[in-house]
Amino acid sequence: MNQCIEGLALSPGIGMGPVFRLRHLMFEVSGRKLEPEEAALELGRLEAACREVAAVLHGMEDSAAREALLAMLESPLFHGSITDRIQSGRTAADAVVQTVNDLAVIFGELPDPVLRARAGQAEEVGRHLFRQLHGLPIPLFRSGSPVVIVTDEMSAFDATRLQPGLVAGIVCERGGVTSHLAIIIKQIGIPAVSGIHGALGRFEDGELCICDGEKGVVLAAPDENALQAVRDRLAGISADRAGLAALAARRTATRDGKPIGLWGNIAGPADIQAILDAGGTGVGMFRTEFVFVGDEAPSEERQAYIYEDILSRVPGPVVMRTLEAGGDKTIPYLAGEAEENPNLGWQGLRMCLDIPDLFLTQLRAMIRASRAGELWIMFPFVSALWELRECRRLVAEADAAVRRDGVRPGDYKVGIMVEVPSAAVMAKEYLRDFDFCSIGTNDLTQFTLAADRMNPKVARWYDPFHPAVLRLIALTAHAAERAGKPIGMAGDMASNPLAIPVLIGLGFSSLSATAPRIPEVKKTILTVDSEEARHLARSVLALEDADQVKACLRGEAVKGARDAASSGADAPPAQSR
Numbered sequence: 001m002n003q004c005i006e007g008l009a010l011s012p013g014i015g016m017g018p019v020f021r022l023r024h025l026m027f028e029v030s031g032r033k034l035e036p037e038e039a040a041l042e043l044g045r046l047e048a049a050c051r052e053v054a055a056v057l058h059g060m061e062d063s064a065a066r067e068a069l070l071a072m073l074e075s076p077l078f079h080g081s082i083t084d085r086i087q088s089g090r091t092a093a094d095a096v097v098q099t100v101n102d103l104a105v106i107f108g109e110l111p112d113p114v115l116r117a118r119a120g121q122a123e124e125v126g127r128h129l130f131r132q133l134h135g136l137p138i139p140l141f142r143s144g145s146p147v148v149i150v151t152d153e154m155s156a157f158d159a160t161r162l163q164p165g166l167v168a169g170i171v172c173e174r175g176g177v178t179s180h181l182a183i184i185i186k187q188i189g190i191p192a193v194s195g196i197h198g199a200l201g202r203f204e205d206g207e208l209c210i211c212d213g214e215k216g217v218v219l220a221a222p223d224e225n226a227l228q229a230v231r232d233r234l235a236g237i238s239a240d241r242a243g244l245a246a247l248a249a250r251r252t253a254t255r256d257g258k259p260i261g262l263w264g265n266i267a268g269p270a271d272i273q274a275i276l277d278a279g280g281t282g283v284g285m286f287r288t289e290f291v292f293v294g295d296e297a298p299s300e301e302r303q304a305y306i307y308e309d310i311l312s313r314v315p316g317p318v319v320m321r322t323l324e325a326g327g328d329k330t331i332p333y334l335a336g337e338a339e340e341n342p343n344l345g346w347q348g349l350r351m352c353l354d355i356p357d358l359f360l361t362q363l364r365a366m367i368r369a370s371r372a373g374e375l376w377i378m379f380p381f382v383s384a385l386w387e388l389r390e391c392r393r394l395v396a397e398a399d400a401a402v403r404r405d406g407v408r409p410g411d412y413k414v415g416i417m418v419e420v421p422s423a424a425v426m427a428k429e430y431l432r433d434f435d436f437c438s439i440g441t442n443d444l445t446q447f448t449l450a451a452d453r454m455n456p457k458v459a460r461w462y463d464p465f466h467p468a469v470l471r472l473i474a475l476t477a478h479a480a481e482r483a484g485k486p487i488g489m490a491g492d493m494a495s496n497p498l499a500i501p502v503l504i505g506l507g508f509s510s511l512s513a514t515a516p517r518i519p520e521v522k523k524t525i526l527t528v529d530s531e532e533a534r535h536l537a538r539s540v541l542a543l544e545d546a547d548q549v550k551a552c553l554r555g556e557a558v559k560g561a562r563d564a565a566s567s568g569a570d571a572p573p574a575q576s577r
Contacts, residue, residue, distance in 0.1 A: 002223050005196055007171075008456055009216035010182045013191035013516075014237070015169030016210045016230055017146045019203045019220075022139055024153040027130055029094045039087055046082060046092040049132040056128065056138050072121045073129075078103065093133045100126035101296065108302055141166035148209040150199050156180040157293050160267050164189050169211025171218050173199040176454035183442075183492075187265055189516035193218050195456045244519035248279035252522050254504060258530040261510030262522055263316065265490055269309050274515035279522055282316030282374075284438065284512020285490035288362070289325055292334075297358055303365035311373025319376040319438060319488070319512075320366055321417065322359070324348045334358075343443075343452065348381025353390055363398035371410040378438060380417040385429060388416065392433060415485075419443035424472035427479035437480055438512075441491035445469050464493045465546040465553075470502070474541055477506040488512060497524045498553040504528050505537030 034042060054073060060066040072078050078099060085095035100123050107119035128138045141147055146168035153174045159181055162170075167190050175181045175194035185192045191213030196202065203209060203220055210219040210230055219226055252262040263284035264275030268291070275283065291298055291306055311318050325334045325347065334351065352359040366377055379391050395414055402409055416431070418424050419440035431437060441464050446453040448469050451461035463469075480487035488510035493499045495513035500521065503511065513521045536556055543549050 002226055003220040005202065005218045005220070007193040007195040007216050007218060008176075008459065009213055010170070010172065010175055010194045011185040011190060011192035011213045013169075013189065013213045014210065014230060014233055015146070015148060015167075015191040015213075016208070016227075016234075017148045017168035018206045019150050019209045020139065020141070020147040021137075021200050021203065021205050022149050022151045022154075023136055023200060024151055024155070024158075025131060025134055025136060026155070027097060027100075027127060029097050030091065032091050032094065034086070034089045034091060036089075039089070042086050042092045043083065045133060046086060046095075046129075049092070049129050050079070052132050053125065053128045053138065056140055057125075060140065068117075068121050069125050072118065072125045078122055078125065093130055096126050096129050096133065104293075105296070105298070105302070108298070111305075148211050150196075150203045150209070152200055154181055156184045157290065159184045159188065160290060162188060162190060169193075169209070169213065171196055171199055171203070171209070171211055173197060176452070176456065176459075179454050183265075183514075184267060186492075186516070187267065187271065187514040189514070241519075244523060247519050247522050247526075248277065250279070250522070250526070252279070252281070252525055254525060254528045254530045254533070256529050256531065258504070260504065260508075260525050261316065261488065262518060262525070263319070263488070263490075263510055263512040264518060265512055265514050266310070269306060269313070271515065272310060272313050275518065276314075278515045278518035280513075280515070280518050282510070282512075283310070283314055283318040283320075284488055284494075284510060286310065286318060286320045287324070288320055289323055292323060292325065297334075297361070300361045300365045300368070303362060304368045307366055307369035307375075308372040311369055311375060314373055317374045317376050317413075319378050319415075319490070321378045321380050322349070322366075323352055323362055324380045325351055343446070343454075349379050349387055349391070350381065353387060356394065360394060360398050360401075363395055364402055367395075367399050367402045367409045367412065368405075368407055370412040371408065373410075375410065375412040376415060376436060377412060378415045378417050378436075380440070381419060381443075382416045382423045382430065383420045384422070385426070388430060388433065418476050419447070421448050421472055424476045427476040428482065431479055431483045431485050434485070436486045436488070437476065438488045438490055439473055439476060441469070441473070441489065441493040444472060444491075448472060463546045464491075464496075464499070465549045467541070467543060467545065467549065470549065471541060473503075474506055474537070477508065481507045486510065495521050497521075498550060498557060500524045501528045501533045501556060502537050502540055502553065504530055505533030505535070 050073060054070060057066055057069050081099040082095040085098055086092055103122040104119045107116055107122065110116050131138055146166055148169040148171060149167055150171045154172060170185060170190055170192040172192065172194040173196055191211050193211055193213055193216055196218060207221055210222050253259045261282060262280055263282035264280035265285040266272060266275065266283055267287050291303060307320065366375060382388060399409065413435035415434050415436035415438065417438050417440050418427060423430055427437065442453055445462060445464045449461055449466055451458045453462055477487055486509045487507065489503060489508055490512035494511040495517040497520065500511065511521060540549055540552060543552065
């Protein structure tokens with residue numbers, strides 16, 4: 001009873017439910033070829049797996065979804081393609097992956113939304129089959145009984161498929177607090193704890209578990225006192241959310257009236273409505289790498305459709321970060337040779353510049369879609385001026401190609417992401433030919449402090465409030481102010497209530513957060529006086545260590561809340577965003 005296990009707080013919140021153990025399995029092709037005599041055996045394995053998957057699907061509560069998935073499982077396009085591949089020498093598992101990836105492209109590019117939905121159906125059925133073929137349980141969760149997933153590892157791509165109403169929490173063995181996985185789970189709003197050594201062996205399927213993403217602890221087999229304490233906390237969280245929800249329609253501005261762009265981070269079109277419902281008016285970070293999932297790059301047409309869909313639904317700017325693969329964001333068909341230190345290797349803009357056809361296809365798709373809304377194209381992982389000159393040349397080439405095709409693009413901005421120290425130091429020069437910049441604090445912190453954000457062993461060295469990090473941020477903000485260019489932030493720091501007054505004081509014009517954090521960010525912005533924030537920023541930049549910085553900011557946070565209350569900052573203003 002009450003087995004308390006300490007880990008790392010990966011995503012805030014607290015969740016409770018029965019354990020569902022889920023061993024990580026990469027959905028990718030092994031490349032193994034069958035001997036001719038093996039084909040019949042492999043076809044038998046496929047049919048057995050299909051029967052098992054069908055039995056699981058029959059237990060689904062949603063009848064419409066159940067019938068659609070069962071129809072996909074039995075369809076000649078899905079089942080027949082897998083069978084054909086097995087007969088041509090592919091293993092059943094490889095045949096499933098290849099078929100799913102092909103159907104994702106075929107269905108994903110169709111104009112009819114009903115037909116496009118079949119891409120997701122093929123993927124869901126295919127992943128169930130894939131796990132069944134490997135002898136692993138199928139993760140099919142039921143509404144009204146959310147589970148706590150316990151896993152050795154989870155990819156960021158797999159995390160995008162989770163639903164908060166079905167998953168109460170995630171307990172991982174591996175995953176850094178600012179890893180790509182953590183970013184996506186925070187975006188979805190599921191509590192998570194990582195760093196639990198031997199996680200799969202420490203829990204039993206079905207046992208009650210509490211996942212505390214605020215404190216970074218997991219409680220297995222809780223007693224009644226622990227359960228009541230969690231119920232009380234959940235009730236308090238629910239009440240707080242209700243209060244914050246009332247802020248959604250309010251204009252986002254400081255206490256003294258300075259407007260601040262409050263935008264959201266997304267991985268695709270499905271994330272937009274949550275951003276708008278929370279009060280966000282733009283997208284500060286669209287991680288376009290999620291469009292590239294599969295075993296081949298998406299076509300220009302498919303990308304343009306997705307980008308246009310997003311632009312048409314967002315009332316303000318949409319900052320689209322060009323493909324950032326590599327590091328902890330692995331896309332199999334773009335993976336090069338193994339690197340000893342991938343975070344300092346071939347990733348982001350470096351990869352794109354080395355594969356210009358891939359890069360130009362994405363740029364053309366973005367520019368083609370620009371007529372649908374307010375597009376801001378952003379280049380990540382910038383570290384040298386020659387890269388930026390090449391980016392400008394490629395943008396001009398892509399623009400010219402789109403116009404030759406008879407498409408008249410809308411107005412769009414082109415900017416840079418500052419996440420490498422050299423970019424912060426050279427921000428004045430880098431911004432000369434660009435329209436805006438956004439700071440990626442997760443990478444900027446790890447590169448400045450030589451502390452791998454994926455490595456729990458160096459977590460105490462990784463601190464965005466370190467004076468060196470803050471001074472690089474200030475240096476960039478000063479360069480943007482001198483150039484008259486907008487500066488934003490979309491990393492974890494942008495949603496940290498302690499940091500927000502400093503960022504406003506440094507002149508940030510926009511902050512971008514995950515949908516669950518937007519109301520809290522807005523609440524904090526409403527309490528800040530921009531002139532007082534400027535003085536605070538100057539004071540903080542003179543401090544010598546992170547502990548001093550945080551102590552100073554905690555004191556200011558208390559004072560700011562008190563001042564806001566006395567000035568009536570919580571009184572409902574005009575219903576304008």
